[in-house]
Amino acid sequence: MVSGQLHSTVFGPCGVEEQSLTEISGPPNSGKSQVLQQLMAHCLAPYEYGGRQMSIILINLSHKITKESLGKAVLAELRSHSKAAEDAEEPSSESKLIEISKRCVSRVKILDCFSNDDVRSSLRKVKYMVASDSTVELIALDTLSEFFWLDHPSRKQFLSKYGFYQQWLGTLRNLCRRCLVSAMFTVDYRFLINQHGERFPPTKVTEVKMENRKGGFTLNGLPVYFKNGIKVEQ
Template sequence: MSTIVAESGAQLVARISSENRPTLENLCSDLFPDNGPPPGRIVEITGESGTGKSHFLMEIMARAILPTEYGGRDAHVIFFDLDCKFWIIRFLHILEKIACASNPDSDEKKTKEVIEKCLNGLFIFNCFSPGEYEGALQEMEELLTSDSSIALVTVGTIGAFYWVECTEEKPIKMTTYYKKALQRFRKVSNDYKVVFAFTRPDIFAPDVEKVPTTDADSPDYRIRLISHCTEEARGFEAETDARGQSYRTLFNIDNFGIKFLKL
């Protein structure tokens, strides 16, 4: 006997608008060695200050938004800038690095035209208060419904407004704040079949990995960035946990963003 599954009108619209979205699978073997991330997944990038979280997020955004012939997935991207750390010049350098490496035969003029064109698919919400962020989240769902090319939603940084919303009159535990945000991200990623990626500094909700979680309030990929300093140089390491599968990647950061190194 078959089971009838009911869905709301909003869910129907979300499902229809998501049927032709670009996929981010096989985005970059250095970023996602398991050939991910598939639609509906959540990616957390965490680490101490100065370990390259913003660079890592921009690397994912750049590889999503560039055309396929220039190393990307030809997808549109939504970015919530909550900590005012998005540097458009650095992002352009990252786009140029990936585009030139993936299509070395393209001349400089053509590459610049491609980069300028793909920026039309980048939607940036500069939010300076919890109210602005809430309004932007609502507008995001309208965008996801109207634009079936959006495959990636990014947030930097998830706890940016925690100390504004947590007051003596209304105290909120960091882990509670974190889990509620993840639950909201999960609903959006499931409804619209998009990948959600965000940054979290270690000082925000530092015990969240030790607290029992469910699929709804925990990321599918947790990428922890670590800095290694020696007398000769400073390097970085990315430890990725993808639902029990672990990966390790070494990288440096230069004027063109992330430079992955061979293990």
């Protein structure tokens, strides 16, 4: 199953650890948002379809992921599992899969952001949203580095890309600890380069590195294919 394979490649056989941080980095147009969306689809799918049956809050900075695109990803996930189960039992009908995918997507709360102030406001909202809905286990954020240049002229002090990244990483780490949730996010790889020798408290992060090479896309050095879900070549 493509998404289950992707999920195991990223998180291991035990899946997403509680209060963990997962960083999907890479250059522009390297498939970061698609990987994030596919991981979300797997986490949303019901247990009986091989998923994790989670509720998710998406803090949407790049606006590449929509409920419609996520619904298609979930439906592909359900179809994949249903097709794999054909030999063992009667596969689910298409209408049933569509209805299940709609219910899965209804468990996603999307907070659209258009500035860093919106991001800060959304992260504050998350605390109250998690408190009122105990089924929320995962916060997804696409893309962490989106608004670095937007408020650059208004900053009183110099802030490097690395410093900007570390500030948001610290905020996400604290949020996960307080709310007992996990988080995964995409970020431009250039924000991970510490050019000025800046020091920040160490943070444990599961790293997913995307690249767009001449031969295609890679995830942590392994070839990946974006077609009817995401397949990772072992």
